[in-house]
Amino acid sequence: MIEVKSVSKSFNGQVVLDNVSFNIKDGEIFIILGESGAGKSVLLKHLVGLIAPDKGKLFINGIDVGSLSERKLLDLRKTIGYLFQEAALYDFMNVYENLAFPLKEHTRLSKKQISEKIKSILQLVDLEGVENKFPSELSGGMKKRVGLARAIILDSRVLFCDEPTSGLDPIRSRDISDLIRDISRKLNCTTVITSHDIENSMRIADRVMIIKDGKIIALGKPKELEASTNSFVKEFVL
Amino acid sequence: MLKFLTNYIFGVLANLGEVINFILEVLGNVLRGKIRLAEILKQIYEQGLQSVGIVILVSLASGIVLALQGVVVLSRFGAKEYISSLVALSLVRELSPVFTALVFSGKAGARITAELGSMSVNDQVLATRTLGVNPIEYLVVPRMIGCFLVLPILTVISEVAGIFGGYLIGVYEANISGVFYINQTFKAIRFVDFYSGFSKVFFFSIIISWVCCFQGFKTKGGSLGVGKYTTQAVALSYIWVLVANAILTKIILSIWG
Numbered sequence A: 001m002i003e004v005k006s007v008s009k010s011f012n013g014q015v016v017l018d019n020v021s022f023n024i025k026d027g028e029i030f031i032i033l034g035e036s037g038a039g040k041s042v043l044l045k046h047l048v049g050l051i052a053p054d055k056g057k058l059f060i061n062g063i064d065v066g067s068l069s070e071r072k073l074l075d076l077r078k079t080i081g082y083l084f085q086e087a088a089l090y091d092f093m094n095v096y097e098n099l100a101f102p103l104k105e106h107t108r109l110s111k112k113q114i115s116e117k118i119k120s121i122l123q124l125v126d127l128e129g130v131e132n133k134f135p136s137e138l139s140g141g142m143k144k145r146v147g148l149a150r151a152i153i154l155d156s157r158v159l160f161c162d163e164p165t166s167g168l169d170p171i172r173s174r175d176i177s178d179l180i181r182d183i184s185r186k187l188n189c190t191t192v193i194t195s196h197d198i199e200n201s202m203r204i205a206d207r208v209m210i211i212k213d214g215k216i217i218a219l220g221k222p223k224e225l226e227a228s229t230n231s232f233v234k235e236f237v238l
Numbered sequence B: 001m002l003k004f005l006t007n008y009i010f011g012v013l014a015n016l017g018e019v020i021n022f023i024l025e026v027l028g029n030v031l032r033g034k035i036r037l038a039e040i041l042k043q044i045y046e047q048g049l050q051s052v053g054i055v056i057l058v059s060l061a062s063g064i065v066l067a068l069q070g071v072v073v074l075s076r077f078g079a080k081e082y083i084s085s086l087v088a089l090s091l092v093r094e095l096s097p098v099f100t101a102l103v104f105s106g107k108a109g110a111r112i113t114a115e116l117g118s119m120s121v122n123d124q125v126l127a128t129r130t131l132g133v134n135p136i137e138y139l140v141v142p143r144m145i146g147c148f149l150v151l152p153i154l155t156v157i158s159e160v161a162g163i164f165g166g167y168l169i170g171v172y173e174a175n176i177s178g179v180f181y182i183n184q185t186f187k188a189i190r191f192v193d194f195y196s197g198f199s200k201v202f203f204f205s206i207i208i209s210w211v212c213c214f215q216g217f218k219t220k221g222g223s224l225g226v227g228k229y230t231t232q233a234v235a236l237s238y239i240w241v242l243v244a245n246a247i248l249t250k251i252i253l254s255i256w257g
């Protein structure tokens, strides 16, 4: 369970999050929709303690993220998968090394076990035979798949994805959205996705939250939002 | 106006706080034994290999120029045989440590900032944190320790190359016997001469790696930012190396004379 309680954040006087509160249930696919610059990435970074709120608190499974030291935060983050908007793979490592990195850091798996794990995880994200490629040799969609693989390789039960479909064509957007949904269901992950891709969001989300100017405009199941009478929501989802 | 001034002072202090915090965190990791040997070896190899050629070239040229000028000046006093001492002492006490540090800033230092900077703007530093790994420990400590070990080695290489440059001129231009030149060189350099120059290098290595790693971590603004912060890092290392050199030289001379 993820709880966000009255979180506010400003940068140099510009209000990005304005007293935002909501809860995310275990195992749910929760999508944060908003226009570019709405504060989606900032919100997601708050959830893993990469940014501290000016006011308010965030809890992940009852742990107050804001109260943790950086060292405790590092431990917490091992249990959370995070897919960055541009995947943020290490560009000095090939795909295999990128995926092996968290395993070498945090597990005692043998070389053979690591290699098997990487093989199976690449199968899961539908990418095979790219182990020796460097990130610069991959397409945007492939990078995101590798990023997704890295995010779940430590068997995280919480998965955060920042704009997984941005920069992809409609078909690849659809594929990666489906992939995230399937993986989330299969591993029973609590999944939080930020997006401005309305169509795919409405399709795969259990619940959708729309933010604008740092405030929550709407929050509910896709069906409920489609029936909404709020003019901005209407404009956004239709 | 007053508000502008207080804002400015506040900004400078905040930045200073960040800079000091950064090095304290590095030290904390080193003291807790968070040292990655494989990463350090990689850094030593990369930083050393990248700089060694140009260090040799610069030092060789400096040795040659010192000897050429030395021949002219010393001949006026009929003391041509002392070229070897002039070359060796200039290099060992002052020129090699400083030149090596400056060349190293421009090569390895720039590389460090550009690498860390592009990792910062591509979220790779943040990604390290989301993977539960401390980026200071993983990315900064090996670079700083690598630098701390490489710069002294490069300095010794620079001294040897410079002395060899002087030797070429001494022997082939000034017709001093080679054996005599080498003998004079070893006679001239006393331990204090060597250490008074060499001890400065450790300070320089900390300054360069501190400045360059910090600037890399602060980089923002895409590829333009990487360029901006990299040139800034090199300029700042130059300035601080030269300022530190003046201060250290004063201190060292008052201790060892």
Ligand SMILES: Nc1ncnc2c1ncn2[C@@H]1O[C@H](COP(=O)(O)OP(=O)(O)O)[C@@H](O)[C@H]1O
Pocket: A011, A012, A016, A034, A035, A036, A037, A038, A039, A040, A041, A042, A043
């Ligand atoms: N570290 C930061 N410093 C200053 N401003 C920031 C920072 N991070 C984000 N912002 C600002 O916050 C706003 C929201 O950014 P972001 O969350 O990245 O938007 P998006 O919804 O597109 O992900 C933007 O106006 C951005 O300029």
Ligand SMILES: [Mg+2]
Pocket: A040, A041, A042, A085, A162, A163
């Ligand atoms: Mg964003």
